[in-house]
Amino acid sequence: MAVCNLGHCHPKVVKSIQEQAEKLIHVSNFYYIEPQIQLASLLCKYSFADEVFFCNSGAEANEGALKLARKYSKEKIGKDRYEIITMERSFHGRTLATLTATGQEKFHKGYDPLMPGFKYVPFNDIGAVKQAIDSKTCAVMVEPIQGEGGVNCPTPGYLKALREICDEKKLLLIFDEVQVGMGRTGKLFAYEHEGVEPDLLTLAKSLAGGVPIGALLIKKEVADSFKPGDHASTFGGNPLASAAGVAALTAILEEGMLENCQKMGDYFLSEFWKVEEKFPFVKEVRGKGLILGMELKIEGGPIVKEMLKKKILINCTMGNVLRFLPPLIVTKEEIDRVVKALEEVFSNCGV
Numbered sequence: 027m028a029v030c031n032l033g034h035c036h037p038k039v040v041k042s043i044q045e046q047a048e049k050l051i052h053v054s055n056f057y058y059i060e061p062q063i064q065l066a067s068l069l070c071k072y073s074f075a076d077e078v079f080f081c082n083s084g085a086e087a088n089e090g091a092l093k094l095a096r097k098y099s100k101e102k103i104g105k106d107r108y109e110i111i112t113m114e115r116s117f118h119g120r121t122l123a124t125l126t127a128t129g130q131e132k133f134h135k136g137y138d139p140l141m142p143g144f145k146y147v148p149f150n151d152i153g154a155v156k157q158a159i160d161s162k163t164c165a166v167m168v169e170p171i172q173g174e175g176g177v178n179c180p181t182p183g184y185l186k187a188l189r190e191i192c193d194e195k196k197l198l199l200i201f202d203e204v205q206v207g208m209g210r211t212g213k214l215f216a217y218e219h220e221g222v223e224p225d226l227l228t229l230a231k232s233l234a235g236g237v238p239i240g241a242l243l244i245k246k247e248v249a250d251s252f253k254p255g256d257h258a259s260t261f262g263g264n265p266l267a268s269a270a271g272v273a274a275l276t277a278i279l280e281e282g283m284l285e286n287c288q289k290m291g292d293y294f295l296s297e298f299w300k301v302e303e304k305f306p307f308v309k310e311v312r313g314k315g316l317i318l319g320m321e322l323k324i325e326g327g328p329i330v331k332e333m334l335k336k337k338i339l340i341n342c343t344m345g346n347v348l349r350f351l352p353p354l355i356v357t358k359e360e361i362d363r364v365v366k367a368l369e370e371v372f373s374n375c376g377v
């Protein structure tokens with residue numbers, strides 16, 4: 027699920043955890059925590075951000091983004107600004123606020139009443155965003171590539187148009203890169219492909235090489251609206267998770283993982299195009315770097331089960347989109363094995 031970007035037990039991550047565990051596993055945020063400062067500095071150095079808030083998961087990072095967007099907007103833009111526009115088919119987490127932010131009814135069922143203050147518009151439809159904005163809107167939240175919603179990529183210019191409309195209407199732009207951040211698309215952050223910077227960005231999943239962590243990256247002007255005590259997390263940025271984060275990020279940057287991701291992603295996609303030509307029930311293949319989706323005209327669940335029998339773990343989202351999220355260190359030989367297995371399963375699926 028996009029956590030093991032470095033594969034399992036990357037030696038740098040293992041070593042950093044071992045060394046940190048011998049020094050200090052946890053200490054409260056009343057103290058400066060050295061590895062936390064190192065990780066925040068690295069994240070700021072390589073992104074648009076000036077400040078970082080650490081927590082423990084993607085949902086918690088998004089929760090922080092939603093709270094801060096409301097607080098900043100009420101203080102700085104207008105006291106009635108609290109509404110957040112999110113996208114249909116989005117996924118932002120399972121807490122009450124983040125599942126409300128998630129633009130998919132199946133995740134809402136059974137949890138009413140949901141949080142007030144959210145509006146959903148179709149992904150890739152800038153006109154719908156413009157129409158949804160009113161005097162209460164404070165932010166637009168979007169995954170630069172939708173993961174859970176079926177690996178949906180932005181049309182060229184869409185993210186830029188979102189940035190422009192947010193600037194024009196004094197709205198914050200929040201990118202949820204919990205799934206597509208940390209090198210998954212071939213750049214450290216997915217927003218880099220379009221050259222469009224958000225005001226807030228959330229990370230989790232692979233940030234610490236498999237150790238639970240979440241982070242909210244923020245521009246200073248917005249971060250200033252969180253005063254000490256306004257928002258916090260007991261474990262957020264604790265020494266162990268932060269040390270693992272520093273090691274994971276350093277490994278991504280220093281070991282050619284972004285280059286491998288781009289190269290192997292292109293290769294994987296070109297192999298998938300061949301599969302698409304062979305099997306008429308493949309509707310489309312799409313993705314960027316090593317987040318790849320294969321949309322089928324048939325149900326994807328049984329295909330996942332058959333692949334598992336061949337000891338290959340893939341996932342199916344939206345009922346008919348096979349999603350492939352291999353580690354960034356995947357090799358050509360491993361991709362060949364997956365494609366061969368998929369072709370065997372497709373040939374035997376009786377369609």
Ligand SMILES: Cc1ncc(COP(=O)(O)O)c(C=O)c1O
Nearest residue numbers: 083084085117118119204205230
């Ligand atoms: C884009 C996105 N945002 C948020 C989340 C929630 O993250 P977590 O499960 O760490 O709370 C996920 C999890 O799949 C995700 O894909």
